[in-house]
Amino acid sequence: AQSVTQLGSHVSVSEGALVLLRCNYSSSVPPYLFWYVQYPNQGLQLLLKYTSAATLVKGINGFEAEFKKSETSFHLTKPSAHMSDAAEYFCAEDEASGSARQLTFGSGTQLTVLP
Amino acid sequence: ETGVTQSPTHLIKTRGQQVTLRCSSQSGHNTVSWYQQALGQGPQFIFQYYREEENGRGNFPPRFSGLQFPNYSSELNVNALELDDSALYLCASSLQRTSGRNEQFFGPGTRLTVL
Numbered sequence: 001a002q003s004v005t006q007l008g009s010h011v012s013v014s015e016g017a018l019v020l021l022r023c024n025y026s027s028s029v030p031p032y033l034f035w036y037v038q039y040p041n042q043g044l045q046l047l048l049k050y051t052s053a054a055t056l057v058k059g060i061n062g063f064e065a066e067f068k069k070s071e072t073s074f075h076l077t078k079p080s081a082h083m084s085d086a087a088e089y090f091c092a093e094d095e096a097s098g099s100a101r102q103l104t105f106g107s108g109t110q111l112t113v114l115p
Numbered sequence: 116e117t118g119v120t121q122s123p124t125h126l127i128k129t130r131g132q133q134v135t136l137r138c139s140s141q142s143g144h145n146t147v148s149w150y151q152q153a154l155g156q157g158p159q160f161i162f163q164y165y166r167e168e169e170n171g172r173g174n175f176p177p178r179f180s181g182l183q184f185p186n187y188s189s190e191l192n193v194n195a196l197e198l199d200d201s202a203l204y205l206c207a208s209s210l211q212r213t214s215g216r217n218e219q220f221f222g223p224g225t226r227l228t229v230l
Contacts, residue, residue, distance in 0.1 A: 001223055005158075017169065030136075034218075041226075042223055043221040043223045044158070044221040045204065045221070046218055046220075049218060083139050090157050090158070096171075097163070098171035098172065099165075099171060100148070100162075100165070100171020101162035101163070101217070102148065102163065102171060103150075103158070103160065103219060104160070105157030105159070107157050108155075108156070
């Protein structure tokens with residue numbers, strides 16, 4: 001089974017500062033990778049996905065992520081944090097489960113944006 | 116286009132009881148997956164249904180079972196509830212899950228509390 005590691009369960013940044021959330025995957029084959037955001041008491045919303053096309057993936061709300069095979073990483077960045085970015089962020093990898101496809105999630109990173 | 120909906124929003128049960136959670140998939144989606152998200156953790160895959168059959172299961176005991184109906188809606192049933200079953204249960208729908216490229220769309224979840 002694959003595993004996804006998110007370094008830093010809590011990250012705090014000032015409004016306007018760079019956001020960097022780290023994610024490392026374990027798959028030895030080309031992976032499908034996703035970043036989701038979860039606001040309090042809500043489900044998961046897809047920010048962006050990597051499906052082996054461009055290594056730099058742009059998503060919604062100004063977020064982007066870069067796939068680096070040599071580092072098995074898929075870190076999420078945003079140049080300038082906004083108060084509305086405060087939420088929990090999950091990195092996930094798609095893998096086969098029987099004849100199904102499942103998402104394996106990291107443990108999440110809580111992003112706090114300070115005024 | 117109607118998104119993924121789940122009912123009920125919240126539920127309180129006692130140990131040993133049984134519970135049924137419901138999910139309506141997004142219009143046009145024929146595959147439903149269920150995930151359990153314990154407090155402070157990432158979601159964990161329970162199982163997936165496609166064409167009314169379970170086609171993949173995570174590491175969950177048989178007391179977790181499900182159904183998918185001809186209209187692609189789904190139920191998650193949990194028997195003999197335990198305290199550790201307290202969690203947010205997320206339903207996700209997608210197009211036929213033969214490719215990891217296909218995005219899963221998540222519902223808002225059902226918060227289950229077991230006392």
